[in-house]
Amino acid sequence: MAEDSIKRRKFLYGTGAVGITGLAGCSGGDGGDGSDGSDGSDGSDGSDGSDGSDGSDGSDGSDGSDGSDGGSENLSLRVGTSAGGTQDVGLAVERAVSQESDALEYSTIESPGYVGTIRRMANNQFNAGITDNNSLSKAIDERGAFADQPVDRIPNYGFFAFPYSIYIVARDGTGIETFDDLAGANVYPAEPGYSTRATTLDVWSQDPTADVYDEMNIQNMGVDSAPGAMEEGNIDATIAYGTPGVRYTGFVQEIASRVDVHYVEPTDALRESAEMYAGAGSGTTSYADWPIADAEIGTDEVFHWNLEVNYTFNPEANADAVYELCRVVDEHNDVVNEGEAQFNDFAETSEMLGSARENIPVHPGAVQYYKDNDAWDDNLQEGGS
The missing domain is CATH 3.40.190.10 (Periplasmic binding protein-like II)
Structure with missing residues (x-):
């Protein structure tokens, strides 16, 4: 140097x-590379309590x-x-x-x-x-x-x-157009244990969106099973996420490649929930700058909540x-x-x-x-x- x-x-x-x-x-007191469908946390948020105590x-x-x-x-x-x-x-x-x-x-x-x-x-x-x-x-x-x-x-x-930015897409033919339509639908918020899932459910489960969330049929399965379940009609809507302008996680790309999907419009209540939740950020991105597998999802812009990943x-x-x-x-x-x-x-x-x-x-x-x-x-x- x-x-x-x-x-x-x-x-x-x-x-x-x-x-x-x-x-x-x-002294003092997850999203992936688009190839394995993980959210960067290897499918785990550490909830098993593993702390590496074996040294x-x-x-x-x-x-x-x-x-x-x-x-x-x-x-x-x-x-x-x-x-x-x-x-x-x-x-x-x-x-x-x-x-x-x-x-x-x-x-x-x-x-x-x-x-x-x-x-x-x-x-x-x-x-x-x-x-x-x-x-x-x-x-x-x-x-x-x-x-x-x-x-x-x-x-x-x-x-x-970097952020993992998250929004919702639904399978064509479901009649789901806005967030409110997810009440009673089979909704997939990613694999249990994923940090993107945890942040999404934290946003949805608070007022003023808790009433819609309480009526969702939350689907629990691995990301490797989600594209097939969406294709077979067992999932009506799923979160889509990745880093804006770069890529989406793998299972989202696969779904958009195999199934006709469209953007689920956020309600004012969803925007409010995302913006008020202290553990997440929020924003908008041009879809032209961040398309999923060249799919047309019926919007020029996506509103998303963000899992914000930091060096600590x-x-x-x-x-x-x-x-x-x-x-x-x-x-x-x-x-x-x-x-x-x-x-x-x-x-x-x-x-x-x-x-x-x-x-x-x-x-x-x-x-x-x-x-x-x-x-x-x-x-x-x-x-x-």
């Missing part, structure tokens, strides 16, 4: 010294995986990453770090789903991980998979990695290491995108905070990076001890 680049990085670390000195030792991948901390012993001369991040598309993103980031940083050691560690990643980070299996806002919010509030098995430590937010870090993770990773994905965003288009394309540094939430603290190393680049949002919490 060029000498002036190295000097610049050291200068940036120096400007943040007041804000991050000593923080490295502070088979470093829970003894002997390699410094808790991030507490890494000084600025030896920056290291072990990143827990689910299978499928999430792992593809993680590997693209790892390649970018290898090419563009002479200071940071980054290693990808396979992890069982987004909830499982949070559990393993709590047990020091690794000091960083890719997980989602909904799972993080549930961990903070001890809801869902964390109601009976809470964790003592919850990761800090780092930056927005244990509070003890070395602040300089987190800072350096933020720098790489920001300054060399094109290198990451060349490796995996699913990763967000940041037009400016502030977009790295695109999925940040006031209830989820931001890691001190990331906070310093955003402050140094005039991108910090004072409405957010700063993590630490």
